[in-house]
Amino acid sequence: xxxxxxxxxxxxxxxxxxxxxxxxxxxxxxxxxxxxxxxxxxxxxxxxxxxxxxxxxxxxxxxxxxxxxxxxxxxxxxxxxxxxxxxxxxxxxxxxxxxxxxxxxxxxxxxxxxxxxxxxxxxxxxxxxxxxxxxxxxxxxxxxxxxxxxxxxxxxxxxxxxxxxxxxxxxxxxxxxxxxxxxxxxxxxxxxxxxxxxxxxxxxxxxxxxxxxxxxxxxxxxxxxxxxxxxxxxxxxxxxxxxxxxxxxxxxxxxxxxx
Amino acid sequence: xxxxxxxxxxxxxxxxxxxxxxxxxxxxxxxxxxxxxxxxxxxxxxxxxxxxxxxxxxxxxxxxxxxxxxxxxxxxxxxxxxxxxxxxxxxxxxxxxxxxxxxxxxxxxxxxxxxxxxxxxxxxxxxxxxxxxxxxxxxxxxxxxxxxxxxxxxxxxxxxxxxxxxxxxxxxxxxxxxxxxxxxxxxxxxxxxxxxxxxxxxxxxxxxxxxxxxxxxxxxxxxxxxxxxxxxxxxxxxxxxxxxxxxxxxxxxxxxxxxxxxxxxxxxxxxxxxxxxxxxxxxxxxxxxxxxxxxxxxxxxxxxxxxxxxxxxxxxxxxxxxxxxxxxxxxxxxxxxxxxxxxxxxxxxxxxxxxxxxxxxxxxxxxxxxxxxxxxxxxxxx
Numbered sequence: 113x114x115x116x117x118x119x120x121x122x123x124x125x126x127x128x129x130x131x132x133x134x135x136x137x138x139x140x141x142x143x144x145x146x147x148x149x150x151x152x153x154x155x156x157x158x159x160x161x162x163x164x165x166x167x168x169x170x171x172x173x174x175x176x177x178x179x180x181x182x183x184x185x186x187x188x189x190x191x192x193x194x195x196x197x198x199x200x201x202x203x204x205x206x207x208x209x210x211x212x213x214x215x216x217x218x219x220x221x222x223x224x225x226x227x228x229x230x231x232x233x234x235x236x237x238x239x240x241x242x243x244x245x246x247x248x249x250x251x252x253x254x255x256x257x258x259x260x261x262x263x264x265x266x267x268x269x270x271x272x273x274x275x276x277x278x279x280x281x282x283x284x285x286x287x288x289x290x291x292x293x294x295x296x297x298x299x300x301x302x303x304x305x306x307x308x309x310x311x312x313x314x315x316x317x318x319x320x321x322x323x324x325x326x327x328x329x330x331x332x333x334x335x336x337x338x339x340x341x342x343x344x345x346x347x348x349x350x351x352x353x354x355x356x357x358x359x360x361x362x363x364x365x366x367x368x369x370x371x
Numbered sequence: 372x373x374x375x376x377x378x379x380x381x382x383x384x385x386x387x388x389x390x391x392x393x394x395x396x397x398x399x400x401x402x403x404x405x406x407x408x409x410x411x412x413x414x415x416x417x418x419x420x421x422x423x424x425x426x427x428x429x430x431x432x433x434x435x436x437x438x439x440x441x442x443x444x445x446x447x448x449x450x451x452x453x454x455x456x457x458x459x460x461x462x463x464x465x466x467x468x469x470x471x472x473x474x475x476x477x478x479x480x481x482x483x484x485x486x487x488x489x490x491x492x493x494x495x496x497x498x499x500x501x502x503x504x505x506x507x508x509x510x511x512x513x514x515x516x517x518x519x520x521x522x523x524x525x526x527x528x529x530x531x532x533x534x535x536x537x538x539x540x541x542x543x544x545x546x547x548x549x550x551x552x553x554x555x556x557x558x559x560x561x562x563x564x565x566x567x568x569x570x571x572x573x574x575x576x577x578x579x580x581x582x583x584x585x586x587x588x589x590x591x592x593x594x595x596x597x598x599x600x601x602x603x604x605x606x607x608x609x610x611x612x613x614x615x616x617x618x619x620x621x622x623x624x625x626x627x628x629x630x631x632x633x634x635x636x637x638x639x640x641x642x643x644x645x646x647x648x649x650x651x652x653x654x655x656x657x658x659x660x661x662x663x664x665x666x667x668x669x670x671x672x673x674x675x676x677x678x679x680x681x682x683x684x685x686x687x688x689x690x691x692x693x694x695x696x697x698x699x700x701x702x703x704x705x706x707x708x709x710x711x712x713x714x715x716x717x718x719x720x721x722x723x724x725x726x727x728x729x730x731x732x733x734x735x736x737x738x739x740x741x742x743x744x745x746x747x748x749x750x751x752x753x
Contacts, residue, residue: 247658281668288663292515
């Protein structure tokens with residue numbers, strides 16, 4: 113993976129990586145990264161010029177004073193897309209990253225060619241609650257994300273350094289800033305989903321305990337043409353648990369929509 | 372030294388064995404555990420205990436706010452304060468609400484108004500406490516803990532300005548925007564009732580409370596003696612940085628206190644109830660107590676280091692007494708411990724929690740009377 117690049121936005125340093133070649137793809141990450149979480153990126157980089165930012169307030173990016181909620185994150189990315197002169201952009205987002213993708217597109221989708229959202233937050237379905245990640249222990253919060261527990265055994269068994277713990281906490285704080293209230297959704301986004309014009313697909317794990325796959329129905333209400341693929345034996349992180357399958361579904365969708 | 376009897380009003384009839392099957396006594400413990408017939412009697416019992424403390428010569432009686440928990444039955448402490456005010460009408464007993472949780476309030480003006488009403492009802496006997504609420508309350512209120520400090524400061528500014536103002540003003544904040552802030556009634560004490568800040572020792576809170584334009588007394592709650600000393604010292608050092616000497620009237624301590632005839636009797640009588648407080652009511656998982664943003668990442672990591680043991684392993688009375696998480700003993704022992712802490716920090720506000728855990732009425736009354744007769748009078752000169 114290429115070294116970190118910097119993008120300056122209103123006094124804040126936002127960091128991103130860029131890898132591969134081909135049509136440009138903006139990958140918006142999930143909120144709590146797990147180690148070894150790069151196979152999906154590597155897979156996509158075989159066909160695309162992949163840009164992977166650390167969201168403002170997450171990872172190695174600054175937590176800017178101007179960041180008060182999801183709206184600021186969405187407008188930041190519109191700036192970012194313009195500044196990097198990205199166009200005909202394929203946007204892929206995982207979990208909170210999927211929510212961010214929708215928030216960008218609902219504001220301005222003129223530079224976006226397609227959207228692939230993996231187990232996205234952002235839209236809720238009455239009677240289908242999200243898992244309360246903020247009440248779970250750190251262990252539960254990792255284990256409930258995946259179906260195949262052996263994928264995280266090493267991570268859970270390993271003693272974390274103080275720096276590593278601080279990094280995990282930063283991501284958790286960043287998540288709360290965007291998603292504490294309303295909890296992981298935005299009623300405004302849900303009302304205006306039809307503003308999203310490019311082709312949109314969702315990909316869900318059938319065992320998702322955080323954002324149950326049934327929530328696709330609510331996306332479908334606002335976006336009747338949205339496509340959905342459910343991956344079997346998969347939890348909340350299809351890109352982590354089934355990177356090749358997930359990347360293949362993204363590639364196929366993009367090849368269908370590309371003019 | 373001044374003495375303010377403090378009460379949490381726990382639901383002491385809880386089925387502890389069944390409740391222990393839940394993660395915590397907070398946030399999502401089913402309210403089906405609460406029997407309103409028993410609970411209604413408890414309110415009377417607890418109000419009587421606080422009035423009894425006033426009868427026994429305490430300078431003030433005090434309550435606080437907690438939500439959705441068996442730990443304390445006062446989601447609206449001002450209602451209890453109102454009852455206490457009527458029961459002590461005509462006396463000079465202070466009524467301390469320590470405190471209201473400002474950030475989780477939808478509209479801080481209601482807090483300014485209610486406190487102003489209490490100050491009128493009590494003819495100026497109110498002490499107003501401001502807190503952020505504990506982490507659990509961000510889970511139960513839905514308020515984003517990331518903005519806890521910001522909302523606290525904005526609400527504080529609205530309330531204090533509202534008390535002092537004699538005409539409406541506009542408040543422009545990030546979290547609260549109100550075109551016409553105007554407090555009817557105005558408080559009896561001008562520019563407003565005294566403000567106390569109960570704290571667990573967060574650095575941000577100490578700096579803020581000690582600032583010369585505030586000089587708010589900081590009441591250390593639930594902390595072992597060494598931590599109380601450390602945080603009192605931090606407060607004093609901060610005051611010096613600001614260019615003044617903090618007095619003992621700015622330093623307080625609130626902790627469970629039990630007095631009996633001898634140390635042995637006191638420990639025997641208080642033991643099981645201290646256990647209920649520390650090992651049951653206070654069983655709060657980290658995720659409940661410190662939601663993201665409630666403290667800075669650095670404070671969180673420091674706090675975790677400091678809290679090692681609490682809530683994860685059973686705390687024995689002996690260890691709790693050694694560390695000074697509570698004071699239990701004969702009048703002489705209790706006096707000595709308070710004198711010892713006074714010698715170290717000079718604090719002059721003492722808020723003994725007169726009831727804790729499942730401590731039954733007769734023991735609360737006995738201990739309160741002994742404290743009032745044999746402890747407080749001999750420490751007043753401090």
